[in-house]
Amino acid sequence: MKVKLLSSLIAVVLLLSTLSVKAQKTVVGVAASSPDHTTLVAAIKAAGLVEALEGKGPFTVFAPTNEAFNKLPEGTVANLLKPENKATLTKILTYHVVPGKLTAKDVIAAIKKGNGKAEVKTLEGEMLQVSLHNGKVMLTDAKGGTSMVTASDLMAGNGVVHVINTVLMPK
Structure with a gap:
């Protein structure tokens, strides 16, 4: 009887610790767990942003x-992944991150408060415009390109991830 109770208790503790780890997954962990974000994770x-985005x-x-990256001109992603283009890649990626x-x-709520538009400052330092288009959140980048949010509120222990269908470009 004591062995069964102890085994059950251990199983519950292991299950709870697993759930806790999943709940505390970082924004990088959320992206890494998605087969649709392998290019983003790479x-x-x-x-060199893994440590920063796994921070508090x-x-x-x-x-x-991946489809969003595939919309870029052929060879763009391979070129950006080269070590000599790290600064440009970092600028593009941090343009997809908003502190908070x-x-x-x-x-x-911010869009409604702004009478249909709002701006958010990215970690890169430039602004992104957010608005609603046919009931969906649309992002407009510094170059006038647009991207739609296709999935939202993927919660992580250190923030939230929203899936978009186009790569955003800073100036």
């Missing part, structure tokens, strides 16, 4: 999918 590693945060990450934790509810 880029984060090439830019909180961070809001607008995470382009902005849930979809927060973003939509």
Whole structure:
């Protein structure tokens, strides 16, 4: 009887510790767990941003999918991943990160407060414009390009991830 009780207790402790680890996954961990974000994760590693984005945060990450990266001109991703282009890659990636934790509810509230538009300052230092288009959150980058949020509020222990369908470009 004591052995069964002890075994059950150990199983519960292991289950709870596993759930706790999953709940504390970082924004990088959220992206790394998605088969649709392998290019983004490779880029984060090439830019040397893993440690920073696994930090305390909180961070809001607008995470382009592999398909989003595939929209870039042929050879762009391979070129950006080269060590000599680390600064450019870092600038592009940090343009997808906003300090603080902005849930979809927060973003939509800011858009409504701004009469249909709001701006958020990225970790890179430039602004992103957010608005609603046919009921979905749309991001407009510094070059006028747009990206739609296709999935939102993927929670991490140090922030939140929103999936987007186009890579955003700073000036």
